[in-house]
Amino acid sequence: MRTVLLNPGPVTLTERVRLALVRDDMCHREPDFAEICLDIKQKLLQVYAESPSEYDAILLAGSGTCAVEAMLASFAPRETRTLVVTNGVYGERMAAMLTAHGRPHEVLTGDWLAPLDLAEVERRLTADPTLTHVATVQHETTTGRLNDLDGVVNICQRLRRSILLDAVSSFGAERIDFDNECLAAVAGTGGKCLHGVPGTAFVIARRSLFAAKSTDVGCVYLDLFRYQKEQLCGFSPFTPAVQSCFALQEALSELQESGGWKARRARYRNRSSHVRNTLLELGVSMLLPAEAYSSMLTSFVLPEGSEYPALHDELRAAGFVIYASQGALVQRAFRIATMGDITPDDLARLSAALGSVMRGLPCLR
Numbered sequence: 001m002r003t004v005l006l007n008p009g010p011v012t013l014t015e016r017v018r019l020a021l022v023r024d025d026m027c028h029r030e031p032d033f034a035e036i037c038l039d040i041k042q043k044l045l046q047v048y049a050e051s052p053s054e055y056d057a058i059l060l061a062g063s064g065t066c067a068v069e070a071m072l073a074s075f076a077p078r079e080t081r082t083l084v085v086t087n088g089v090y091g092e093r094m095a096a097m098l099t100a101h102g103r104p105h106e107v108l109t110g111d112w113l114a115p116l117d118l119a120e121v122e123r124r125l126t127a128d129p130t131l132t133h134v135a136t137v138q139h140e141t142t143t144g145r146l147n148d149l150d151g152v153v154n155i156c157q158r159l160r161r162s163i164l165l166d167a168v169s170s171f172g173a174e175r176i177d178f179d180n181e182c183l184a185a186v187a188g189t190g191g192k193c194l195h196g197v198p199g200t201a202f203v204i205a206r207r208s209l210f211a212a213k214s215t216d217v218g219c220v221y222l223d224l225f226r227y228q229k230e231q232l233c234g235f236s237p238f239t240p241a242v243q244s245c246f247a248l249q250e251a252l253s254e255l256q257e258s259g260g261w262k263a264r265r266a267r268y269r270n271r272s273s274h275v276r277n278t279l280l281e282l283g284v285s286m287l288l289p290a291e292a293y294s295s296m297l298t299s300f301v302l303p304e305g306s307e308y309p310a311l312h313d314e315l316r317a318a319g320f321v322i323y324a325s326q327g328a329l330v331q332r333a334f335r336i337a338t339m340g341d342i343t344p345d346d347l348a349r350l351s352a353a354l355g356s357v358m359r360g361l362p363c364l365r
């Protein structure tokens, strides 16, 4: 029996991507590997049709956090300030990074169960012209909420501010409108919606940012200015995650050939509504209103009398890995993601497994 990952990355690989990992050994300083990097960079830019000419993609060896931190260390200003708009773990992590890198910022801390407070964002930006940048998360994986990126873009466009976006759990499956002057940089990873393996992350940033080198980045490994220059020819300053790049290249081809991000979103939505309907019928409710969720992740309220570890273990024994919640929500909720290679047969087995676990609970019997 195969194990299906229902956590928000790493994902269950398709056979095609898994096979791409097994290749002849390659040195990252050879032209054949540089070609792979250039191809990945180009394919990343092509995921969203509007992005190629104005943006450059930079590859990093690291997890999603590495890309977010590199983006903030390289582009969050020292002279002006950044407004961090957050409603979950990942937004709060962005604030922690700005603190660690000594960048002046202010945090608009939102309730984890609430949408971003856009009226307050507008009020603060209007009141304070030194807040030149906004850092936020498109898909807050803490709860599965798809934040209103259009709303943030709208405000930043009007008030001429720059956005530094964590799209680690949405790049490749949710809409990101790159056709906007205010979208300065976007951090993503190969191991979530793109269906590669962990190890390669990336930042897509406006080319104009690299022309104006003024920031003292203050660290070596995360200096995107250095990567950008060297990667123009496909070479990286430090050793890339070679095999992870093999997987990402194949995964990007697969994404392209299977209809791009919109088709992927549609598939995720179908799977998510299957999972939601199954659990609703069993009497398990969602943590947020249905319309708040991203295409690929749902948080559910832990039914009364159930403990997450037991729920996890029973599903694990049936071949499914679900995901705990975070922070104060750990005792209250659990999460199910629908990224990766999940077949209709897997979904049918999952429904059966959820049914037998939930029906065993006194409160749902």
Ligand SMILES: *Cc1c(COP(=O)(O)O)cnc(C)c1O
Pocket (backbone or CB within 6 Å): 008, 009, 063, 064, 065, 066, 068, 090, 137, 139, 140, 141, 166, 167, 168, 169, 189
């Ligand atoms: C997963 C995730 C990250 C961090 O990624 P790691 O690969 O765990 O470092 C950052 N932001 C969001 C929104 C994520 O979902």
